[in-house]
Amino acid sequence: MKRATYEGKAKRVVSQPDGSAHIYYKDDATAFNGVRHAEFEGKGTLNSQITERLFEYLAGRGIPTHHLGRVDERTLAAKWVDIIPIEAVVRYKVAGSLGKRTGLDHLAVCDPPIVEMYYKRDDLGDPLINDDHVRLLGLATPDEVEWIRSTARGAADALRDLFFRSGIDLVDLKFEFGRTVDGELVLADEVSPDTCRFRDLATGEILDKDLFRFDEGDLLAGYRKLLAHLDRALANGADVQS
Ligand code: 5GP
Numbered sequence: 001m002k003r004a005t006y007e008g009k010a011k012r013v014v015s016q017p018d019g020s021a022h023i024y025y026k027d028d029a030t031a032f033n034g035v036r037h038a039e040f041e042g043k044g045t046l047n048s049q050i051t052e053r054l055f056e057y058l059a060g061r062g063i064p065t066h067h068l069g070r071v072d073e074r075t076l077a078a079k080w081v082d083i084i085p086i087e088a089v090v091r092y093k094v095a096g097s098l099g100k101r102t103g104l105d106h107l108a109v110c111d112p113p114i115v116e117m118y119y120k121r122d123d124l125g126d127p128l129i130n131d132d133h134v135r136l137l138g139l140a141t142p143d144e145v146e147w148i149r150s151t152a153r154g155a156a157d158a159l160r161d162l163f164f165r166s167g168i169d170l171v172d173l174k175f176e177f178g179r180t181v182d183g184e185l186v187l188a189d190e191v192s193p194d195t196c197r198f199r200d201l202a203t204g205e206i207l208d209k210d211l212f213r214f215d216e217g218d219l220l221a222g223y224r225k226l227l228a229h230l231d232r233a234l235a236n237g238a239d240v241q242s
Contacts (some may be wrong), residue, residue: 009034010047010194019181021080022071025051029194031131031213033125038212044074046223047192052076053230056190063155066178066188072102081178081188085120086129086139090149090156091172095197096210098172099127107171107199113156115149148177149215155187162199167232168226171197177231193223200225 025044030037044081055067062181066078091098094108098116116132120128133144144165152175159171170217173196178188189195193208200207207226211219 011043011190015080016077019080020068021078021079021192023048023076024200025076025190027076027091029209029212029219030212031209033122036213040212042220045189045226046220047194048074048076048224050192050227050230051190053234054159055187057234058155058158058187058191061155061158063151063158064186066180066186077155078188079186081180082190083120083176083178084140084144084148084185086134086145086148086177087118087120087126088152088171088175088177089116089118090114090175092150092156092160093114094171094172097128113153115153117145117148118174123161135145144185151177151185151187159191159196162233164201164229165236166229167201168229169199169201171199173197185205193226198226202227 004015009030010026014022016022017179025048027039027041027043028037029040030044036130052067052070055065059065059067066081068077068079068161071077076130086241090113091110092113093110094104094106095188098104101107116145117134119129119137120126134140135142140148155175156173159173163170172236173191175191176189195209197203197210207215207222211217211222
């Protein structure tokens with residue numbers, strides 16, 4: 001089998017002879033579609049640890065994911081998937097592009113939470129799209145779109161609950177989905193402070209990539225703190241199905 005490599009901004013994905021993928025988490029941080037770039041030694045390891053815990057947590061709640069296991073300190077094994085070029089964003093509070101687009105106050109509550117879809121196309125700046133655009137572009141069938149929306153919302157709700165119990169406010173997050181060689185739809189890519197917005201409920205402290213995007217503070221310290229909160233929540237039995 002020919003080895004395929006996909007080099008992303010924060011990860012490198014390499015196909016394996018057994019049909020799986022090895023996903024190497026880099027220390028690079030980029031923002032604003034690659035306009036800002038920096039390296040943070042240890043970020044890749046932290047994101048791989050957070051993603052691993054969250055995918056395992058979600059799998060325990062019946063959400064199918066591409067995750068298979070750990071390869072080394074910063075590499076995870078996953079099922080090989082074709083990524084569907086739709087970014088599903090779930091928002092509990094207004095932040096980032098939603099504030100810019102609507103003029104709503106920063107951190108105003110979205111009640112009920114909203115699910116948005118973006119077309120994953122760097123050259124177009126990942127534009128917001130609707131179901132009709134998805135159909136026009138042939139990105140997914142109507143049934144798949146419905147599944148993506150409900151799975152994104154279900155997975156996000158489970159994570160918001162988990163983080164809430166560890167004193168963290170999950171503000172919004174982005175999911176990507178893929179099709180396995182068997183045609184199964186699964187949650188893929190990563191779930192980490194690179195792809196979510198987190199605030200400390202007690203202090204309002206930012207614990208995600210906005211630290212880098214807006215020079216808000218020490219990115220590594222924030223990611224480490226987030227992981228510590230997460231580990232406390234998991235150790236306290238928040239991973240036990242109620
Ligand atoms: P916004 O649309 O406000 O920029 O992002 C909403 C949420 O989705 C944030 O948690 C953000 O981190 C995540 N997100 C949206 N697009 C991307 C993307 O292209 N890459 C990454 N890493 N996260 C994204």
